[in-house]
Amino acid sequence: MKTLLLVAASFAAFLGGGVLIAERPLSEDWLWATMLFLAGYQWVYPFLLSRTMYTLYIAEPLYANSDKHKLFRLFHFIIGLVLCVGSSVV
Numbered sequence: 001m002k003t004l005l006l007v008a009a010s011f012a013a014f015l016g017g018g019v020l021i022a023e024r025p026l027s028e029d030w031l032w033a034t035m036l037f038l039a040g041y042q043w044v045y046p047f048l049l050s051r052t053m054y055t056l057y058i059a060e061p062l063y064a065n066s067d068k069h070k071l072f073r074l075f076h077f078i079i080g081l082v083l084c085v086g087s088s089v090v
Contacts, residue, residue, distance in 0.1 A: 006048060010041065010084070017088030033087040040083025047077035 014037050018024050024033065046053045046064070053062040053069075055076055062069040062076070 003049060006045065010044075014084070014088045021089045036083050036087035040080035040087065043076040043080030044084055047073055047080070 014033075018030065018033060022029075022033070024030050043053060043055070045051075050064040052064060053073055053076060055062060055072070058072070062073050064073070
């Protein structure tokens with residue numbers, strides 16, 4: 001249930017930001033913004049739900065309960081959040 005609410009709220013915020021703030025008129029603009037949003041969302045979603053994160057160029061998954069990966073998880077969460085917010089409002 002928590003997963004469904006997070007996904008629904010995230011996509012509602014993306015669509016609301018695109019319609020009300022960025023005012024995207026073209027479908028091509030929506031396509032590029034959606035690609036950026038989904039690229040960032042792959043790091044935001046597992047961080048917020050404390051799930052295992054998978055990233056490029058790291059040989060092992062970033063487990064949520066591991067102290068070894070806390071900084072990597074936070075770093076990727078911040079990058080993902082910037083991508084999500086940036087694609088929603090720009």
